[in-house]
Amino acid sequence: MRSLEVYEVFKREREGGPMIHAGNLLAPDPELASHYAREFYGRRQESIRLWIVPRAAIRELDDPDLLQPPFDRSFKKPAGYSTEIKRKLAEARGRVDGRVEGEPEEVEAG
Amino acid sequence: MTAVMAEALDRGTREALAGLLLAMADDEFVLGFWDSEWTGIAPLLEEDVAQSSIAQDEIGHAQALYQLLAEVIGGDADRIAFGREPAAYRHARLLDHARTDWAFSIARRFLYDTADAARLDLLVACAWPPLAGVVAKMRREETYHLLHMHTWLERLASGGDDARGRLAAALERLWPDALTVLAPLPGEELLVAAGILAEPMAAAEQRWLASLRPIFTRLELPFPFIQLEGERLETTLAVPAEPRDGHDGSDSFRWLWGEFTMVYRSDPEAVW
Amino acid sequence: MNDRIQAFNQHVASGGKVEAGDWMPDAYREAVCRFVEMHANSELMGVLPEREWIMRAPTLKRKLALTAKVQDEVGHAQLLYRVAEDLGKPREAMIADLLAGRTKFHNVFHYPTRSWADVGVIAWLVDAAAIVAQQALRESSYAPYARTMKKICWEESVHIMHGRDVVLTLVNGTSAQRAMVQEALDRWWGPLMQMHGPRTDPTKDRDLAWRIKNKDNETLRQEFLNTYVPRVREIGLKLPDPALRQDPETGRWTYTEPDWRELYAVVTGHGPRSAERLAFRRVNWEQTQWVRDAILTSPKAA
Numbered sequence: 250m251r252s253l254e255v256y257e258v259f260k261r262e263r264e265g266g267p268m269i270h271a272g273n274l275l276a277p278d279p280e281l282a283s284h285y286a287r288e289f290y291g292r293r294q295e296s297i298r299l300w301i302v303p304r305a306a307i308r309e310l311d312d313p314d315l316l317q318p319p320f321d322r323s324f325k326k327p328a329g330y331s332t333e334i335k336r337k338l339a340e341a342r343g344r345v346d347g348r349v350e351g352e353p354e355e356v357e358a359g
Numbered sequence: 360m361t362a363v364m365a366e367a368l369d370r371g372t373r374e375a376l377a378g379l380l381l382a383m384a385d386d387e388f389v390l391g392f393w394d395s396e397w398t399g400i401a402p403l404l405e406e407d408v409a410q411s412s413i414a415q416d417e418i419g420h421a422q423a424l425y426q427l428l429a430e431v432i433g434g435d436a437d438r439i440a441f442g443r444e445p446a447a448y449r450h451a452r453l454l455d456h457a458r459t460d461w462a463f464s465i466a467r468r469f470l471y472d473t474a475d476a477a478r479l480d481l482l483v484a485c486a487w488p489p490l491a492g493v494v495a496k497m498r499r500e501e502t503y504h505l506l507h508m509h510t511w512l513e514r515l516a517s518g519g520d521d522a523r524g525r526l527a528a529a530l531e532r533l534w535p536d537a538l539t540v541l542a543p544l545p546g547e548e549l550l551v552a553a554g555i556l557a558e559p560m561a562a563a564e565q566r567w568l569a570s571l572r573p574i575f576t577r578l579e580l581p582f583p584f585i586q587l588e589g590e591r592l593e594t595t596l597a598v599p600a601e602p603r604d605g606h607d608g609s610d611s612f613r614w615l616w617g618e619f620t621m622v623y624r625s626d627p628e629a630v631w
Numbered sequence: 632m633n634d635r636i637q638a639f640n641q642h643v644a645s646g647g648k649v650e651a652g653d654w655m656p657d658a659y660r661e662a663v664c665r666f667v668e669m670h671a672n673s674e675l676m677g678v679l680p681e682r683e684w685i686m687r688a689p690t691l692k693r694k695l696a697l698t699a700k701v702q703d704e705v706g707h708a709q710l711l712y713r714v715a716e717d718l719g720k721p722r723e724a725m726i727a728d729l730l731a732g733r734t735k736f737h738n739v740f741h742y743p744t745r746s747w748a749d750v751g752v753i754a755w756l757v758d759a760a761a762i763v764a765q766q767a768l769r770e771s772s773y774a775p776y777a778r779t780m781k782k783i784c785w786e787e788s789v790h791i792m793h794g795r796d797v798v799l800t801l802v803n804g805t806s807a808q809r810a811m812v813q814e815a816l817d818r819w820w821g822p823l824m825q826m827h828g829p830r831t832d833p834t835k836d837r838d839l840a841w842r843i844k845n846k847d848n849e850t851l852r853q854e855f856l857n858t859y860v861p862r863v864r865e866i867g868l869k870l871p872d873p874a875l876r877q878d879p880e881t882g883r884w885t886y887t888e889p890d891w892r893e894l895y896a897v898v899t900g901h902g903p904r905s906a907e908r909l910a911f912r913r914v915n916w917e918q919t920q921w922v923r924d925a926i927l928t929s930p931k932a933a
Contacts, residue, residue: 251927251928252927253403253722253927255713255716255717272710272713272779272782273713274405274709274713275403275404275405275713275716275722276405277514277926277927277929278926278929280510281405281406281510281514281926284409284503284506284507284510285405285406285408285409287503288405288408288409288412288706289405289408289706289709292408292412309652311652391694392686395685395686395694395698396686398678398682398685398698398701398702398705399675399678399679399682399701399705400682400911400912400915400919401919402919402922402923403922403923403926404675404705404708404709404712404722405709407702407705407709408702408705408706408709411698411699411701411702411705412702414698415695415698415699415702418691418694418695418698419695421691422691422692422695425691436691437689437690437691440691441689441690460918461919461921461922513929514925514926514929515922515925517928517929517930518924518925518926518928518929519924519925519928521921521924521925522921522922522924522925522928525921615686618686618687619686619687619688621687622687622688622689622747623689623690625807626805626807626808629804629805629807629808630800630803630804631689631690631693631747631797631800631801631804
C-alpha cells in the first residue's frame with residue numbers, strides 16, 4: 250500500500266505577480282493533491298494560479314559556502330558603488346564652476 | 360428566444376416556473392445540509408475542507424434560487440427555506456436519504472451532481488435572464504464538484520473489494536430514487552413553450568443516463584438500464600410515484616427538518 | 632551543557648529562527664511538537680461543539696458563515712498537524728494519541744453548547760481569547776509555526792466579526808434572544824477565564840525561554856480582558872464576576888481567581904463533554920478507516 254505524500258503548493262496572487270510558496274498538504278495522489286490545493290489556497294479567491302509539486306521532486310540548496318560565499322562581493326551590488334560615486338562626483342563638480350542646471354542631486358543607477 | 364419578464368408570463372407558466380425554482384432550490388438546500396454533516400469527521404482532513412466547500416456552494420446555490428423564487432411569488436428567501444412543514448418541500452426523493460457512510464454519500468452525490476448538470480444544460484439559454492445568470496454561475500462552480508465526484512467514484516471503484524462492494528451496494532439502494540431528480544415537472548411543457556426550459560426533463564434524463572453508461576460499464580458498477588430501439592434507456596426499477604412529494608413520510612428527512620428549523624421555529628418573527 | 636545547545640539557546644533567545652530541517656536540541660523539538668500538537672488537537676476538537684449548530688443555523692447567511700468558519704478550523708488543524716508532522720511525528724500517531732486521551736486539547740472544547748447564542752459567544756469571545764494568544768505566536772522562534780500562525784490569525788479575524796455580528800443581532804432582538812445570550816455568556820465566562828492557563832513563573836517556562844511562545848499566560852489574559860470586557864459591557868451584557876474590575880491607575884484587571892482544579896480536570900479528559908466527543912471522533916475515525924485504505928490502494932492517478 251502506498252502512503253500519503255507531501256505536496257508543496259505555490260500560488261500566484263494577482264496578474265503579473267510571482268509564484269510564491271503557499272504551504273503544503275498530504276494527499277494520496279497528484280490528482281487529489283490538486284483538488285486539495287484548490288481548497289487550501291484557492292477557496293477564498295486568493296489565487297489565480299497554483300503549482301502543486303511533490304516535495305520529493307524539490308531539490309534543496311542550503312550550504313552557506315555556496316549561498317553566502319565569504320569574499321567581498323560588493324562589486325555585484327549597487328551599495329558597493331554608491332559611496333565611491335558620491336565622493337568622485339563631489340570631486341568632479343568641485344572642478345567645474347557651479348552646478349549645471351538640471352543635474353540630479355542624488356546618484357542614480359548608471 | 361427573446362428574454363421574458365416574470366410579470367409578462369401567464370399564470371400557468373409562472374406557477375410552473377415557481378415549481379421549477381422551488382424544486383431546484385430545495386434539492387440544493389437539502390443536499391447541502393446532509394453533506395455539511397461531514398464537517399469535522401470526513402475520512403481525511405484535507406478532504407474535510409473539500410467537502411465543506413462543496414456543501415457551502417450548494418447552500419449558496421439554494422440561496423440564489425430561493426431569492427429568484429421570492430421575485431416570482433413574493434416573500435423572503437429565508438422564510439421560504441425554513442418556514443414550511445416537511446410535506447411542503449419539493450426536493451427529489453434521492454435527497455431524503457441520510458448521509459449514511461462515505462460510499463453512500465459519494466454515490467448519492469455523484470448521481471445528483473451528474474443529473475443536476477444535465478438539468479442545468481436545459482437552462483443555459485433560459486429566456487428568463489435572472490435564472491440564466493444564476494445557472495451560468497452554478498455551472499462554473501459545479502465544474503469542481505463534478506471533477507471531485509468523478510475522482511472519488513474512480514478511487515472507490517478501484518480501491519479494493521471492500522470499497523467497491525460498499526459503493527456498489529450504495530448505488531443499488533440509490534438507483535430507484537436517482538430517477539426522481541429529472542422526473543417530469545408539473546407544467547414543464549409551458550416552460551418549454553416559453554423558452555425557459557430548452558426541452559422536457561425526460562430528454563435531459565436520457566442524456567444523463569447515456570453519459571453515465573460508459574463510466575459505469577468501465578468500472579463495472581450497477582447500472583440497471585437496458586437499451587431499447589432508438590437508443591432509449593429504460594429501467595425495470597420501481598420509481599417512486601411521487602418523485603418530489605411525500606417527504607413527511609421519510610424519517611430521515613423529518614429528522615433533518617427538525618434540526619434545520621429548530622432555531623428558526625423558536626421564533627419565526629425574530630431576526631437572527 | 633554542550634556548546635551546540637548553548638549556541639542554539641542564544642540564537643533563539645535573541646530572536647533567531649529555526650526551520651524544519653535545521654539542527655535543534657531534542658528537547659526543543661519535543662517542546663515545539665507538543666505545543667503545536669495541542670494546538671492542532673484543539674482546532675480539530677473545537678469543530679465538534681459548533682458542528683451541531685451548522686445544521687440548526689436559522690438563516691441561509693448564518694448557515695454559510697458558520698460552515699465556512701468551521702471549515703477554516705478544520706483547515707487550521709490540517710496546517711498545524713503538518714507543522715508537527717514535519718518535525719517528525721506522523722499524523723496517524725497524533726490522531727491515535729488524541730483519541731486515546733494521551734494528548735490534550737484546550738479546555739473550552741470540553742463544554743456543551745446549549746443554544747444558538749453559544750455559537751455567537753464562542754465565535755466572538757472564545758475565538759478572541761484564542762487570537763490574543765495566536766497573535767503573540769506569530770513571533771515564535773519555530774518559523775514554520777510562526778508562518779502558520781500568521782495565516783490563522785488572518786482567517787480568525789473574520790470569525791470574530793461573524794461572532795460579534797451574531798451576538799449584536801441577538802442583543803438587538805427580542806427579550807428572549809437577549810436572555811439567551813446573557814445565559815450563554817454566564818456559562819462561558821468561567822471557561823474563558825481559565826483558557827489562558829494559570830499564572831506561571833516566566834523564569835521557569837521553557838517555552839518562553841526558547842521563544843516558542845513570547846508572552847506568558849497572565850499577560851495574554853490581561854490583553855483579552857482589556858479589549859473585550861468593555862466591548863461586552865457596552866452592549867448591555869453583564870459579566871458574572873462581581874470582583875472583575877480594572878485598576879484605574881495601572882490598568883491591571885483583577886478578578887475572582889479561576890478554578891484551576893476545574894481546568895486541570897477538564898484538560899485531562901474529565902470535562903462535561905470530553906469523553907463523549909472523543910468517543911464520537913474515535914467512532915468516526917474507525918468507521919472511515921476503510922476509505923483511507925481504499926485511496927491508498929487505488930492505482931495512482933495519471
